[in-house]
Amino acid sequence: MSTASVAAAPxxxxxxxxxxxxxxxxxxxxxxxxxxxxxxFAMLDLRPENVAVVSGIGCSSRIPAYTTCYGFHGVHGxxxxxxxxxKVARPDLTVLVAGGDGDGYSIxxxxxxxxxxxxxxxxxxxxxxxVYGMTKGQPSPTxxxxxxxxLSPGGTGLRTFHPLVVALASGANFIARTFAGDxxxxxxxxxxxxxxxxxxxVEILSPCVTLRPEQRxxxxxxHPASVATTSDPAKAARYLMTDDGFNIGVLYKGNRKxxxxxxxxxxxxxxDLEAEFSI
Amino acid sequence: MHDKVxxxxxxxxxxxxxxxxxxGVMTAGNMLLKAAAQAGWYGLMVRxxxxxxxxxxxxxxxxxxxxxxxxxxxxxxLVIAIDWQNIHRFADELPLxxxxxxxxxxxxxxxxxxLTQRGTRLAQVPIKKMAKAIPGxxxxxxxxxxxxxxxxxxxxxxxxxxxxxxxxxxxxLLTPNLAAVEAGxxxxxxxxxxxxxxxxxxxxxxxxxxxxxxxxxxxxxxxxVRFVAGYPITPATEVLEWLSPALTKVGGxxxxxxxxxxxxxxxxxxxxxxxPSLTVTAGPGLALMAEALGLAVAAEVPVVVLDVMRGGPxxxxxxxxxxxxxxxxxxxLHGDAPHLVIAPNSIADCLGATQWAVHLAxxxxxxxxxxxxxxxxxxxxVVDRPADMHFIGERxxxxxPTEAYKRYALxxxxxxxxxxxxxxxxxxxxxxxxxxERGVPSSQAADHLAQLDKRERKLLRHDYGDYWAxxxxxGEIAVITFGSCTGPxxxxxxxxxxxxxxxxxxxxxxxxxxxxxxxxxxxxGVKKVLVVEQNHSGQFHRYLRADFDLPGEVRSLxxxxxxxxxxxxxxxxxxxxxxx
Numbered sequence: 001m002s003t004a005s006v007a008a009a010p011x012x013x014x015x016x017x018x019x020x021x022x023x024x025x026x027x028x029x030x031x032x033x034x035x036x037x038x039x040x041f042a043m044l045d046l047r048p049e050n051v052a053v054v055s056g057i058g059c060s061s062r063i064p065a066y067t068t069c070y071g072f073h074g075v076h077g078x079x080x081x082x083x084x085x086x087k088v089a090r091p092d093l094t095v096l097v098a099g100g101d102g103d104g105y106s107i108x109x110x111x112x113x114x115x116x117x118x119x120x121x122x123x124x125x126x127x128x129x130x131v132y133g134m135t136k137g138q139p140s141p142t143x144x145x146x147x148x149x150x151l152s153p154g155g156t157g158l159r160t161f162h163p164l165v166v167a168l169a170s171g172a173n174f175i176a177r178t179f180a181g182d183x184x185x186x187x188x189x190x191x192x193x194x195x196x197x198x199x200x201x202v203e204i205l206s207p208c209v210t211l212r213p214e215q216r217x218x219x220x221x222x223h224p225a226s227v228a229t230t231s232d233p234a235k236a237a238r239y240l241m242t243d244d245g246f247n248i249g250v251l252y253k254g255n256r257k258x259x260x261x262x263x264x265x266x267x268x269x270x271x272d273l274e275a276e277f278s279i
Numbered sequence: 280m281h282d283k284v285x286x287x288x289x290x291x292x293x294x295x296x297x298x299x300x301x302x303g304v305m306t307a308g309n310m311l312l313k314a315a316a317q318a319g320w321y322g323l324m325v326r327x328x329x330x331x332x333x334x335x336x337x338x339x340x341x342x343x344x345x346x347x348x349x350x351x352x353x354x355x356x357l358v359i360a361i362d363w364q365n366i367h368r369f370a371d372e373l374p375l376x377x378x379x380x381x382x383x384x385x386x387x388x389x390x391x392x393x394l395t396q397r398g399t400r401l402a403q404v405p406i407k408k409m410a411k412a413i414p415g416x417x418x419x420x421x422x423x424x425x426x427x428x429x430x431x432x433x434x435x436x437x438x439x440x441x442x443x444x445x446x447x448x449x450x451x452l453l454t455p456n457l458a459a460v461e462a463g464x465x466x467x468x469x470x471x472x473x474x475x476x477x478x479x480x481x482x483x484x485x486x487x488x489x490x491x492x493x494x495x496x497x498x499x500x501x502x503x504v505r506f507v508a509g510y511p512i513t514p515a516t517e518v519l520e521w522l523s524p525a526l527t528k529v530g531g532x533x534x535x536x537x538x539x540x541x542x543x544x545x546x547x548x549x550x551x552x553x554x555p556s557l558t559v560t561a562g563p564g565l566a567l568m569a570e571a572l573g574l575a576v577a578a579e580v581p582v583v584v585l586d587v588m589r590g591g592p593x594x595x596x597x598x599x600x601x602x603x604x605x606x607x608x609x610x611x612l613h614g615d616a617p618h619l620v621i622a623p624n625s626i627a628d629c630l631g632a633t634q635w636a637v638h639l640a641x642x643x644x645x646x647x648x649x650x651x652x653x654x655x656x657x658x659x660x661v662v663d664r665p666a667d668m669h670f671i672g673e674r675x676x677x678x679x680p681t682e683a684y685k686r687y688a689l690x691x692x693x694x695x696x697x698x699x700x701x702x703x704x705x706x707x708x709x710x711x712x713x714x715x716e717r718g719v720p721s722s723q724a725a726d727h728l729a730q731l732d733k734r735e736r737k738l739l740r741h742d743y744g745d746y747w748a749x750x751x752x753x754g755e756i757a758v759i760t761f762g763s764c765t766g767p768x769x770x771x772x773x774x775x776x777x778x779x780x781x782x783x784x785x786x787x788x789x790x791x792x793x794x795x796x797x798x799x800x801x802x803x804g805v806k807k808v809l810v811v812e813q814n815h816s817g818q819f820h821r822y823l824r825a826d827f828d829l830p831g832e833v834r835s836l837x838x839x840x841x842x843x844x845x846x847x848x849x850x851x852x853x854x855x856x857x858x859x
Binding site for chain 1: 313316317482485486487488489493497500501505506508525526527528529530531532533534536537538540541542544545546547548549550551552553554556570571573574578661664698700701702703704705706707708709710711712718719720
């Protein structure tokens with residue numbers, strides 16, 4: 001785990017993987033996502049001590065401890081808030097926030113909107129499997145309206161949440177969709193997301209073969225997007241609104257300046273501030 | 280002016296300036312306080328108003344004295360009203376008696392009955408007509424002149440404050456308003472007398488004029504806070520507004536969060552990054568933060584939450600004071616979650632207590648809740664410059680961690696050196712899941728117990744020193760209190776002392792972890808204990824009963840906000856009891 005001894009030598013993807021065995025089920029898409037993340041870190045020549053992986057709660061949110069980076073496994077739904085605070089306080093770090101669809105789009109929905117809008121320079125990965133996995137099979141915001149479960153016999157009847165459209169409307173600077181079944185392509189897109197300044201959002205279709213075995217079929221459904229990456233939000237909006245949910249690629253890349261609140265240079269000593277109280 | 284009356288020693292003179300919102304009573308009050316401060320008096324000013332943001336009724340409540348004052352008096356010597364519109368809505372906050380004087384404008388009709396029924400004298404000055412006669416002047420400046428003359432503030436002191444306010448940028452306003460102050464001052468010469476301020480010498484030692492919200496913000500920076508996230512909420516917002524530019528000057532940053540859930544998680548994230556961090560809120564916000572505070576306990580991430588308490592529950596009375604977040608601050612976290620709860624005991628102490636909280640949080644890698652309140656936060660006070668304290672937030676850091684690094688090592692003190700992101704070899708995952716010493720999730724009974732013990736141990740083994748409470752006086756009766764009740768308790772004890780009744784004061788600054796041995800020591804020889812707090816259910820009293828050993832007979836004196844606990848109530852309770 002120690003990287004001090006190898007100083008500036010390049011670090012392999014494997015060196016970003018910790019010794020801990022994931023709790024995930026066999027066949028879970030998140031294994032590939034973990035590989036893609038570590039590959040992307042290696043591609044970017046990052047060092048584990050300079051990367052923080054931040055998450056909330058859920059199967060996919062266990063991911064920080066499976067890396068050799070600094071990890072933060074917080075409370076349900078608030079990973080983006082924790083990641084935002086960390087990045088703003090420590091702009092020198094690379095911050096990757098990761099989680100699932102329940103964590104990000106339901107309980108954490110408000111933070112998702114405001115993280116897109118705020119555009120702090122961090123990358124947000126959602127491993128979307130359209131189901132609450134850790135609590136064993138309840139519908140999430142991206143679950144199809146007719147999907148049956150104990151909690152929603154006959155289906156929810158609710159239209160699904162469209163995270164990419166919401167991200168675009170809220171101001172995310174980089175919007176992509178990938179498929180866990182393509183770890184190399186996913187790694188390329190994650191690297192691009194980290195490299196792109198501002199808030200980068202990567203939605204990863206990551207099948208839950210235990211609770212949603214039919215998602216094994218995503219392999220056949222996922223396909224490269226038929227259009228090139230655009231920086232025109234109007235074009236992106238039109239394309240995303242007619243999206244089939246399986247377009248893979250970087251769908252929008254804007255030019256918004258990342259948000260970093262004024263970090264004072266410390267020109268004054270704290271004691272100088274008391275002058276304003278003096279009578 | 281009729282016979283001059285001298286104000287009683289430390290009680291000073293109490294003045295209320297009232298009028299419709301926008302009439303400028305707050306400006307007049309601020310100027311009066313500033314003039315008194317510059318001329319060598321102490322004092323404070325409470326702003327009170329109806330629920331409207333703009334407009335409605337408003338009053339500036341002042342107490343000015345030759346000696347330091349920490350709360351309003353029980354009664355007012357003088358009320359000056361530009362008009363009487365809706366003033367009855369806060370008649371409760373304006374206790375008057377036959378010794379009080381009301382000055383009103385005869386063109387604005389009669390004062391409401393609720394104010395006159397206690398035999399208060401009434402005098403009339405045509406305030407608005409006088410202002411109209413001086414083109415470009417305002418009625419509140421007439422009011423300022425009347426107030427200064429009646430209580431014996433030198434005209435020059437007031438004029439220099441008016442000059443400072445308008446002399447530079449708004450010169451066209453200066454001449455007419457100086458004339459208005461002079462006219463008001465002159466008009467008071469024929470009015471009935473009110474107690475006059477005791478003479479003072481110009482001060483030789485530095486004094487400050489500030490609110491508790493400013494003091495707390497400054498204390499946070501003194502303690503080392505360099506990251507703040509917050510969501511606006513009355514009556515805490517001014518702390519954020521003060522900190523935002525101040526942080527920029529000293530090399531820090533502030534984020535306005537989308538809600539309190541974000542605020543608390545942002546500061547936990549920033550503190551995980553090694554930067555001492557704080558958020559500021561009031562009761563409803565604290566409730567939203569409770570879940571993440573549990574995470575900060577479990578993951579051992581130091582953070583400070585400043586709770587400026589207001590009337591509750593729910594929206595309650597947002598702009599009025601109440602000490603009703605004691606229970607949620609002490610017991611509101613889920614699981615077994617030991618943490619720090621600290622209460623400042625004066626406006627000036629908002630600085631020291633907040634600075635101390637940062638120091639303690641960092642030293643023990645624990646969340647700390649600071650319980651200020653609306654009275655402290657929004658009251659402007661003249662105070663002696665607080666002595667410098669050397670409480671700096673210093674976290675034990677893992678300097679050269681190796682592969683064997685244990686983030687949650689079971690040390691004797693309970694504190695384990697923390698590796699900060701960026702440190703090679705020290706990577707670990709901060710986790711809310713129960714974990715072992717290395718931070719690896721574990722649901723084993725032994726790991727759970729060991730980590731719970733460790734987190735309890737680090738708080739209990741820390742030496743809090745004498746700063747845990749303010750202890751004063753001797754006697755067989757003791758008053759235990761905290762926060763903004765400390766001021767009225769001190770006033771009551773001074774009155775009791777004048778009657779020859781000795782009473783001991785214990786004002787607790789450290790509410791949690793409980794220090795039962797220290798309290799028992801402070802109460803040695805005490806036979807009667809009076810617990811004073813401003814809430815309905817006696818939350819502090821219950822806590823003392825549960826977690827401390829109180830000697831002899833114990834009584835509770837309490838009522839909820841918005842009315843403060845008056846010194847008179849406490850004094851009466853003590854004198855009655857001392858005769859038994």
